[in-house]
Amino acid sequence: MTVVGFLLAACVSAFKGTKKGDLLDGRQQLKGAAREVHEIKVAEEEGNGRDLRWREEIVPEDSLFQDIYFEYNRSEIDTTVLSRLVRMARRMNTDKGVTLRIEGHCDERGSQEYNLALGERRAAAAALYLGRLGVESVRLEIISFGEERPLDRSENEAAYAKNRRVHFEVKP
Amino acid sequence: MRYLLLVAMMLICFSSLLLGAGEDLFIEVESEGIQKMEIGVIAFQPKQAESGPPLTGAPWTVVATDLRFSGRFNVTEFSVLDTAELHRKNIAVFIDGKWSREGEKVVLDCFVHDAFTLSQITGKQYSVREKDVRRASHLFSDEAVFRLFGEKGIASTRIVCVAQFGKAKEICIMDYDGYNLTRLTSNNQLNLSPCFSPDNKSVVYTSYRQGTPALYKTGIYTGKTVRLTTNNRLNFSPSWSSVDDRIAFASTMNGDCDIYTMDADGGAMKRITMGGAIESSPCYSPNGYEITFTSDRTGNPQVYIMDNEGTHIRRLTFEGKYNDAPTWSPKGDKITYISLEKARFDIYTVDLEGSNVKRLTQENGSNEHPSFSPDGRLLVFSSTRAGGSDLYLMGADGTDQTRITFTGNLSSPEWSGYYE
Numbered sequence: 001m002t003v004v005g006f007l008l009a010a011c012v013s014a015f016k017g018t019k020k021g022d023l024l025d026g027r028q029q030l031k032g033a034a035r036e037v038h039e040i041k042v043a044e045e046e047g048n049g050r051d052l053r054w055r056e057e058i059v060p061e062d063s064l065f066q067d068i069y070f071e072y073n074r075s076e077i078d079t080t081v082l083s084r085l086v087r088m089a090r091r092m093n094t095d096k097g098v099t100l101r102i103e104g105h106c107d108e109r110g111s112q113e114y115n116l117a118l119g120e121r122r123a124a125a126a127a128l129y130l131g132r133l134g135v136e137s138v139r140l141e142i143i144s145f146g147e148e149r150p151l152d153r154s155e156n157e158a159a160y161a162k163n164r165r166v167h168f169e170v171k172p
Numbered sequence: 173m174r175y176l177l178l179v180a181m182m183l184i185c186f187s188s189l190l191l192g193a194g195e196d197l198f199i200e201v202e203s204e205g206i207q208k209m210e211i212g213v214i215a216f217q218p219k220q221a222e223s224g225p226p227l228t229g230a231p232w233t234v235v236a237t238d239l240r241f242s243g244r245f246n247v248t249e250f251s252v253l254d255t256a257e258l259h260r261k262n263i264a265v266f267i268d269g270k271w272s273r274e275g276e277k278v279v280l281d282c283f284v285h286d287a288f289t290l291s292q293i294t295g296k297q298y299s300v301r302e303k304d305v306r307r308a309s310h311l312f313s314d315e316a317v318f319r320l321f322g323e324k325g326i327a328s329t330r331i332v333c334v335a336q337f338g339k340a341k342e343i344c345i346m347d348y349d350g351y352n353l354t355r356l357t358s359n360n361q362l363n364l365s366p367c368f369s370p371d372n373k374s375v376v377y378t379s380y381r382q383g384t385p386a387l388y389k390t391g392i393y394t395g396k397t398v399r400l401t402t403n404n405r406l407n408f409s410p411s412w413s414s415v416d417d418r419i420a421f422a423s424t425m426n427g428d429c430d431i432y433t434m435d436a437d438g439g440a441m442k443r444i445t446m447g448g449a450i451e452s453s454p455c456y457s458p459n460g461y462e463i464t465f466t467s468d469r470t471g472n473p474q475v476y477i478m479d480n481e482g483t484h485i486r487r488l489t490f491e492g493k494y495n496d497a498p499t500w501s502p503k504g505d506k507i508t509y510i511s512l513e514k515a516r517f518d519i520y521t522v523d524l525e526g527s528n529v530k531r532l533t534q535e536n537g538s539n540e541h542p543s544f545s546p547d548g549r550l551l552v553f554s555s556t557r558a559g560g561s562d563l564y565l566m567g568a569d570g571t572d573q574t575r576i577t578f579t580g581n582l583s584s585p586e587w588s589g590y591y592e
Contacts, residue, residue: 073472073494109515111496111540112584113365113409114466114473116385117422117429117450120406124427143384144406144424148341148362155515 059084064091065100065168068126069161073110075121077129085126088168089133100135101169102126104144105151107160112146119144126166141171209320211245212266212287214253216280219272227271228302231280231309235267237349238313238327241574243549243567244320258287265293267316278302282312284319294319306351326545328591331552332356332366332375333563336581343377345392348545348552348587350563350576356390357381357397365584369436370414372588376400378408387421389436400438401425409453412436413480414589415460420444420480422452422465431465433480444482455499456480464488464498464507475509477524488526495520497541501548501568508532508542508551519553521568532570543587544568552576552585 059066065088068081077085092100104119123142131137152159213236232249239245248261253268269282277299284293296315298308307328314325326348335344335353340360346353357363359381366377374391381388387400387407401407403425410421420433426443429450434441445451449469456463463480466473470487475498478485489495494512501507505524510517516538522529533539537557544551549568554561560580566573 110494110512111453111473111510111517113422113453114450114468114496116364116406116408117424117452120424120429121450124424142405145362148364149339 059087061087064088065170067165067167070122070164070166072107072160072164073118075118075125077125082129085129086133089130089135092130092135092139093133097172099139099141099171100130101141101143101171103149103167103169104142105149105163105165105167106147107163108147108150108155109160110147112148116144116146119146122164122166126168208244208246209265210261210263211239211247212258212261212263213239213247213249214266214268215249215251216269216271216282219270219279219281224273227278227305229305229309231271231282231305231312232267232269234306234309235282235313235316238310238325239267239316241349241550241565242313242317242325242327243572244317255287255290263287265320274299276301278305280305280308280312282315284316306347310347323547324590326547326550326590329546330372330588330591331543331563331585332368332588333554333582333586334364334366334584335579336561336583343375343390344582345375346577348565350578353577353579353582356392365409367410367412367586368588369412370417370589372591376410376412376419378410387419387438398437400434402438411455411463413456413460414458415456418480420454420456420463422454431463431482444478444480446482453497457500458502458504464500466496466498475507475522477507488522488524489529490526491529499543501544502546503548508544510540510542519551519570530570532566533573536573539564541584541586543585545587546590552587554583554585 064084068077102123104123106115106119110118120142123144127140127142130140150163152162213232216232236247236249239247248263258266264287266285266287267283268285269280272279280298283295286293294315296312298311300308310327313327317323317325329348330345331348332343332345334341341362341364342358343356343363343366344353345356356375357379362380364378366375368375373393374389376387376389378385379388384404385406385408387410388397389400390397401423405424407421407423410419412419417436418433419436420431422429423432428448429452430443430445431451431454432441432443447469449467451465451467453466454463461480462477464475464477467476472493473496474487475489475495476485476487488507489509492511492513495509498507498509506521508519508521511520517540518534519532519539519542520529521532537555539553539555542551542553550565551568552563552565555564558575561583562575562580563577563582563585564573564575
């Protein structure tokens with residue numbers, strides 16, 4: 001867009017002093033040329049691409065069941081923890097004697113009642129993944145605490161982020 | 173013309189019938205900025221010189237506070253009766269009384285008097301234990317409001333709320349003015365979102381007492397607790413219809429959070445909303461035909477109205493990105509709700525067409541969970557404006573915001589109906 005603007009401005013100054021009709025013709029011609037230049041430039045920029053690295057979290061086996069975190073007012077599981085859920089499911093599928101309690105929590109920026117539902121939705125999202133990976137639903141216990149059990153009571157983004165979590169508890 | 177005459181005659185017959193039955197007729201004029209009634213409250217005098225030790229609670233100050241909260245009076249308090257002073261201040265009505273002790277009981281003789289003729293408008297005698305003097309005072313305040321305005325007063329009503337003790341939250345009940353806070357549950361677990369039964373005799377709420385959040389009903393006078401929902405998922409935010417005695421609530425028993433209704437004993441359960449969005453916080457309209465609720469079907473929570481079968485859904489709020497906790501006014505003409513802005517909630521009212529949005533609180537902590545008094549003139553709500561979460565009263569138009577609790581651990585207030 002800026003490229004078009006720049007070329008247009010150049011074109012206008014080049015045609016200064018000519019008649020109105022001529023100016024219009026010239027603008028139309030150059031507009032076509034400018035568009036081509038612009039498209040080449042865009043293609044080059046897009047072709048460069050941004051580096052995307054698979055930011056997979058590295059979790060040792062003994063803290064496999066540590067909390068997973070969520071965006072504000074969202075219940076989608078972050079892609080970075082998917083592989084951990086796969087490992088959790090594998091563990092659950094080998095150790096058939098245990099059940100898993102999945103607790104959904106929210107930060108305090110929301111109404112108490114809506115947060116109860118949101119916490120449940122977060123826990124259910126984790127349970128859904130584990131279920132798809134072969135864990136029997138009877139061994140997955142979902143409970144929501146809404147905003148009632150914050151880990152950090154301070155009022156800042158870091159604390160809120162810590163509180164928006166799903167907590168796992170392996171029960172024998 | 174002949175028909176008109178006939179109608180007029182019928183009207184006259186009808187009204188004379190009514191009057192013949194000894195019915196009091198009252199007309200209430202409602203308009204913005206109507207003048208309040210000037211009333212004097214005279215300190216009650218001991219009946220005999222030796223009535224014993226002075227009363228612990230001064231009933232006349234309780235009455236004066238009640239009359240102020242009622243929003244109908246300009247109250248002036250006097251230590252002794254001076255009719256000339258009353259006349260000078262244009263006070264036409266005053267309240268006075270006498271107190272005495274009879275054994276364990278305190279006897280209160282309370283009167284409303286006309287300040288010009290000194291004739292009695294009403295008089296009541298209460299014989300109560302000393303700790304029930306406040307209750308008797310509230311009852312007399314309601315008597316005065318009824319005699320002077322022909323409408324039931326709210327001084328004898330109560331509020332149910334949630335009190336936090338450490339990690340636990342318990343259901344508590346208190347007088348409408350914040351006094352006599354009493355625990356209804358003491359299971360040291362989470363107990364949330366209480367609501368009164370239409371007869372004010374029991375409270376329905378969510379409790380984690382058996383591990384998962386289920387709905388329970390506890391009798392206020394019996395203490396008897398019954399579990400109403402049997403599933404092991406989330407069940408919360410009950411609303412009890414006075415018309416067909418059904419309880420609407422939100423539950424995730426079938427996966428998504430939807431609204432269900434059931435009988436007051438937990439039977440005849442019926443799902444009334446469908447779909448993958450969160451539907452929660454149902455509240456019955458006063459006539460029981462409709463339910464207002466919250467849904468995030470558009471991506472963020474907004475307030476909606478549907479009929480009690482779950483059909484005819486319409487959206488009510490369009491301003492703001494996060495609206496929740498809708499409650500119907502007792503007259504059914506408006507809905508109050510909360511709206512989130514910069515991590516804090518404020519209280520709004522809106523009429524049933526979704527127009528006339530009024531903001532009642534502003535830049536004063538987070539203000540949540542508004543609930544109307546049974547006469548629709550006041551709202552109780554929780555606010556963090558003084559640090560902890562306490563309960564406040566205000567006029568239904570946001571005026572006279574008054575703090576009524578000072579413990580810093582109270583939330584989720586719900587006002588009872590009238591006490592008969």
